[in-house]
Amino acid sequence: MAQSENILLLNLTRMGDLVQTTPLSVGLSKAYPKASIVLAVVKEFLTAASLVEGVDEVVALDYNALKRIALTNGSSPLSMVSEAEELLSPLLSRKYKLAINLTHSPTSSILMYLLDAKDKRGLQMTPNGLRSIRHPWMLLFHNFAHNKQITPFNLVDIYAMGGDVPNHRERIPLTIRVPEEAEAWAEKFFRDSLQGDGPVVAIQAGASDAHKMWHPVSFIRACRILRDAAGARFLFIGGQQERELAEKIHALVDAPGSLVAAGKTDLPQLCALLRRADLMITNDTGPMHLAAAVGTRVISFALGPVFYSNTGPYGEGHIVFQPSVSCAPCSFAVRCVNPECKNMVTPEAVASVALRRLRNEPLFPGCLDDGPEFAGCEVFLSGWGEDGLMDYLPLLSRPRAFRFTLERAYRRIWGETLVRRQDPPGGDIPVPSRSDRIFGPLAALEKLASAGRGAAREILRRSGTPGKHLDMFRSRLSGIQAASGKIRELGMAIPEVNGLCQMFAYEEENMKAADLAGAAGENVAIFGNLLRRTRSLAYLLAEEDGKAQGGSG
Amino acid sequence: MPTEFVSPDHFIRYAESAPSDSTVPIVEVHPSRKDGLPVPRFAGKTVHSLFDPREEARRFVDVSCQRAGVRPGETVATVGNGFGYVAEALLEKGFRPVAFEPCRELFGAMAKARDVREFLRSVELYLIDDPADLHRSGRHREALGEIKAFLPLPYVSWLCPEFSAKLAKKAAGVRASRNAFYRVSVVSPLAGGSWEIARYAANGLLGNGFPVDFIDVSGFGGVNDALQKFHAGSDPSFFSSGQAAFAMWCSDRIMERVNRFDPGIVLVLAQAPLSPVHVREMRDAGRRVVYWFVEDYHLFRYWENDAANYDAFFPIQKGAFLRDLSMSGQRNAHCLPLAADETVFHPRALSGKDKERFGSPLSFMGAGYYNRRRFFNLLASRPFKIWGTGWNKREPLFRHVQEEGRRVDSFDTAKIYNGTEVNINLHSSTSHEGVNPFGDFVNPRTFEIAACSAFQLVDSRQLLPELFTLEDEVTCFTGRDDFLDKVDYYLSHPEERAEMAARAMARVLREHTYRDRMREIVEVIHEICPPEAGRRLPTVEEMSREGAGPEWKKILAEFPADRPLSFDALLADVQEKRAGQRITRKEAMVLLLGKLRHGAI
Known part of the structure; x- marks a missing residue:
């Protein structure tokens, strides 16, 4: 070769x-x-x-x-x-x-x-x-580092689409190679070491980052509920450094037939063990993805900097708990000193969903009644979205919060643009003149995008005879620079529109043309993209707003 | 007496004021038999041939230069000058002569017996009492570095038996350290006056082109106070054990920084919280760990236990202290006076507002030590401003204290010196009513006022004449009466003040900056315990020679060939590359390593 x-x-x-x-x-x-x-x-x-x-x-x-x-x-x-x-x-x-x-x-x-x-x-x-x-998907990959909650795509799909693997059609699952000897070892382990016949739940209580860890006490309480309600047995997994934690939880859960495997397995053996578990309850960790890759259903927690849709378990039927607090997910740059988000996911809520899963009761969007145990969180179910990529939809039957509406609108815009490669819906409909918190900034963004595109177009039209129009070029170029600067500033000030502004900034950074006409052409396209996306976001939010008002009327 | 370069314009001073010292034989001058040339004679021994000193000198030069393997055009030193015949013979044969004369009387006699003006135009002549002090002058250093051979004149071996050997050793140290390029960590104390000195020392090292890590632990300085408050009223052992634990903790942090920076030399300032265990570890790792003891050894006695732990020890005092250090096990002690940071202390015109605030006919800037609080009452009725901390609010003198006795930073201090007609400089004492008659070391203020080209009246100090020419560059007082006389005199003679201050500044810039001191430290280290071979960075030229490919050669061409090139310097250059220039593969690798070096992944 x-x-x-x-x-x-x-x-x-x-x-x-x-x-x-x-x-x-x-x-x-x-x-x-x-x-x-x-x-x-x-x-x-x-x-x-x-x-x-x-x-x-x-x-x-x-x-x-x-x-x-x-x-x-x-x-x-x-x-x-x-x-x-x-x-x-x-x-x-x-x-x-x-x-x-x-x-x-x-x-x-x-x-x-x-x-x-x-x-x-x-x-x-x-x-x-x-x-x-x-590559456009790689721009989105970097955009989500800054705007996680308005870039609701799974990393797996972003990786795949960044390599032009059409995963919206092929739906390639996570797959890993587990050697035969590891499978045999796990088989023996399950047969010889795990006593009893209740369902086996793998528990991963540790994480590489303490901010991503659900409270051990919450794990204990959830496990005890599952022990009492379903006779569940637990397999406490993790690395050598998580062994002590696993042993403590194991001792306090005190569930017959449970074992600590943390620190006792190599990676292939861990995969083989996870394949044999009925369910895994886990923080957002490597073993979570291993479980998803070997086909074991997962319940995970998106705590600290983790956002459910970005790195949640990939595949159908997994469940992710996301705290409903305005600061979640926190920035990667933040070291939170009061991680209240961990308390917002209750053991009762986790146990109730886990029990439904263990009892093979159907789970579908909106199937869960909203109760006090879910007051501080959202629960999402993974599955294939309308655009063909991994999506997470709410299990709780409750009115949608604005942030979720915003998230869905962004998903639609990027889905149409990057998956279907067509203009997003409503991209040519001007932003409605409303003065509420999102439409005002969107109108400002529309104006800036429009001004930038207009200036670039004018340069492009006259670029064949540059000598005659130097003053006009200077004036329009400074107009483009001013619009670009204000767009970036607006994004920094209004997080809800920063997903659009950041993408604009990346596209601008990646301009390739070295000549005036080429650069003007690229500018027309970049400002045009922003204009269409801005209008589309306004259109989708207004549409959703209309639905909500219609519903309540 | 200090080492001095004798310029052609100033030699007459030596001829007129040759000091009489009973320990030195009286010089007689006799005419040579052949040509009647003057020949000096000490206690029955002649310094040159009484028959024909010029021919004798020519033969001496022929034999000695051949033996030393030097060629015309190179610099050759005569150890001892006598009446200059050997130096003149060197000149005749095309060498560049430098002469080091240990006997001032001999030169005084020469200046009387011969017209030495022409001689001094062709020969660099230095009068030296002790080669250990050769560092003091930048000019000596240059001369020493150039010298290819030393020709000791026979009289020197009986007049000053160790002079030749000491001079040769010193020269070797200077030469060896000339292109040395060591990384140096400077360890500061938690607080106090020596913290500023640590900072100036770090600046001085940087000024010499050394990569420096200034390990500033002053941020932790509040912990000792907090401990004291915390244990107030408790058994003192609680405080002392807490303090010891804290000092060890600081020492651990210092060790981490040192290991990270990997210096060849670690300069530790007085009172730095560094444990002997860590000093030993650093030395075991091949680093040279040296201590600048900028304290009065009578007052602070911790050197008795600590000094021997270091490779070299630099006090600001000499005499009995050097002997005591030797007895404590520290054989490599070398007096290193304080200095001025000329980047902070320099002449400046004050704005009208600053003039009003900081200006005064008389000022003192410093802490309210006992002797100052007593002595300055003499000035109570004069226009006198006192600046600094530690002044007693209940004492009448406090009405002279400015701005409630706040701590004054070095930049405002420089303004005070610049704005004052007569700066009072009284060295501190906790046990005298005024001037300490036995005071030896010279405080930083002396150098700093001088560096501002400001005038000062300083109390008499034993080591001051080695550093400044008294009554020419600085003027001293010894007690109350001459103090007040001089205050009044100089207040009414502004031109004399200005001239003296200008001469003092020139001296500081020539010999007493921290750059000079740091160079001196490195030279001494080279002389007594050179750092392990291999720590020196190769020069750009060496790197180019050692098989660097064309891409490297192009990059290296941007740097001075004779200077070492550190990774950090190369990284900074690549990072500053102007936009539009294409980054080469080697440069990209430098950027990659730079990212990792600074904690990125």
């Missing part, structure tokens, strides 16, 4: 993100059967990477060694660079047909620059040191 037939997936994140890469890797291996799919990961997650289906080769980058080189003092910079080049040579010494960066980090963007690839997607450094993000 020619060297240039390599396709690189650069994913320098954690285990969960690697598992979420599988539809992309599987889709690419189908689309390019002759190509070798190379997955580059940090060395610590080599085992997790080896489970990823569709990958032909894993390149493990020793980032710790790289950091050691970077922190060296008193050495020649030339020798430091030379050592780093040697460490990175397995990645950088070959050619790629396509390279996709699935990482947000600054170092990954430099690695992308250094790669010899024909087509590079995602975050990358430009030859003059600036930031560039290639």
Whole structure:
């Protein structure tokens, strides 16, 4: 096979993100059967990477060694660079047909620059040191770092669509390779070690980040309810560092036939165990994605910086609890000192949903009666959305909050634009003149987008005879710059419209044209995109508003 | 006496005022038999040939230079100058002569016996009492660095037996450290006057081109006060054990920073909270750990236990202290006076508002020590402003204290010095009524006032004549009477004030900046315990030579060839690359490592 037939997936994140890469890797291996799919990961997650289906080769980058080189003092910079080049040579010494960066980090963007690839997607450094993000889905990937709650797509789909894997049609599930020996080990473990015959619920109480952890006491209370109501047995899983926590919970739940597996399994064995569980209750973690990948139903918690639709379990029938508090999800940059969101998900609510799942009672949007135990949270059920991608719909029968309406409107706009590749609905209908909290900023945004597009169009019309129109060009260019600056400012001030503004900013950053006409043409398109999306958002929100008023009237 | 460079224009001073010292033999001058040239003679021994000193000098130069392997055009030093015949022979044969003369009387006799003006135009001559003080002058340092061979004149070996060896050792230290480029960590104390000095020292090192990590622990300074308040009224052992635990905690933090920065040299300032265990660990790791003890050793005795832990110890006093240090186990002690940071203390014109606020005919800026609170009552009826903390509000003198005795930062201090006609500089004492008659070290204020080209009246200090020429660059007082006389005199003689202040500033800029002191520290370290080989960064030229490819060669061409190039300097250069310039692969790797170096992933 020619060297240039390599396709690189650069994913320098954690285990969960690697598992979420599988539809992309599987889709690419189908689309390019002759190509070798190379997955580059940090060395610590080599085992997790080896489970990823569709990958032909894993390149493990020793980032710790790289950091050691970077922190060296008193050495020649030339020798430091030379050592780093040697460490990175397995990645950088070959050619790629396509390279996709699935990482947000600054170092990954430099690695992308250094790669010899024909087509590079995602975050990358430009030859003059600036930031560039290639591919519309990768723009959305970066947009959700800033605007999680108004970018309601699952990371799995974003990854796949970023590689042009049409997952809205193919619906490739998460899939991992679990070796036979691991399956045999798990079979024996279940047979020999788990006593009794109640349903087996896997519990993952730890997480890489304490902000993502539901209170251990809540786990205990939920488990006790399930123990008493369904005779449930528990398998407390996790890594070695979570073993102590698992043992404490296990002791306090005191459920017959339960066991602590935390710290006693390797990754394939853990997958095989999870496959045999009837349900998993978990924080948003790597094992959550493993469970989804082996087909075990999951109940998870989107706490702290986690947002249910972005990284929730992928596949049909999973349930995610999301606290209903205005600060959730918090920013990745925030270290919350009073994580009240954890208290808003009650053990009673979790246990009641888990019992329905264990009893195989049907679960569908709106099926749950709103009760006091659900007062502080929303509960979502995963499934395929109208646009063909993973979606999460509310299980509780209660009126929709505005933020959910907004979220749905954004989903529709990006769905039409990026999945169906057509204009979003209502994109040519002016923003209604209303003075409430969202329509005012949308009207301002419409005006700015319109002004920017108008100025760009004028430049484009006269770009054939630039010498005659220098003053006009200067004036219109400053108009474009002013509009662009105000759009960014508006986004910073009004979070509800920032999803549009941030996308505009990214598109503007990624302009490619080097000549006046080309740049003006790109500006026309970018301001035009913003204008249509703005109008569409207003249209969809007004439509929803009308429905609500009609309903109440 | 200080080391001095004798300029052609000032030699006459030596001829006229050659000091008489009973320990030095009286110089007799005899005419040579062949040409009647003057030949000096000490206690029955002649310094040059009584027959033909010039021919003797030529033969001496031929033999010595051949033995030393030096070639015409190179700099050669004579150790001892005598009446200059050897230096003149070096000149004749095309060498560049430098002369170091340990005997001032001999030079005084030469200046009387010969017209030395022409001689001094061609020969750099230095009068030195102790080669240990050679660092003090930037000019000496330059000369020492250039010298390819030392030719000791025979009389020096009997007049000052160790002089030649000391001079050669010093020169080796200076030469070796000349292009040294060490990373240096400077460890500050939690608070107090030495904190400022730590900051100035770090600036001085940077000024010399050293990469510096200023480990500033002053942010933790409030903890000791908090502990004291917390344990008020309790058994004092609670406070002391808390304090010890806190000091250890600070020491751990310092250790983390040192390990992270990986310096070749660690400069620890007085009272820095660094445990001996960590000092040992640093030394075991091959770092040179040195201490600048900017304290009065009589008052602060902790050096007795601590000094021996360090590779070298730099007090601001000498004499008996150096002997005591040696007895405590510290053999590498070297007096390092304080200095001025010329970037902070420099002449400046004050605005009208500042003039009103900070200006005064007489000012003192400093803490209200006992001797000052007593002595300054002399000025109670004069237009006198006092600045600084620690003044007693209940004492009548407090009416002179400005702005409620607030803490004055260094920038306002410089304004005070600049705005004052006569700055009073009385060294602190807790046990004297005024001037400490045994005071030795010189405080930073002396250098700082001088660096502002401001005038000062300073109390007499034993080490002051080594640093300034008395009554030429600074004027001193020893007691109440001459103090008041000089106050009145200089208040009414502004031109004399200005001239003296200008000379003092020139001296500071020439010899007494923190850049000079830091260079001196590195030179001493080189002399006594050079850091382990391999810590020096290769120079750009060396890197280019060592197989750098064309891409590197192009990058390295942007940097001075004879300077070392650190990773941080290279990173800064790549980061500042102008927009539009294409980043090369090597530069991208530098950026990548830079991101990781600064904690990004």
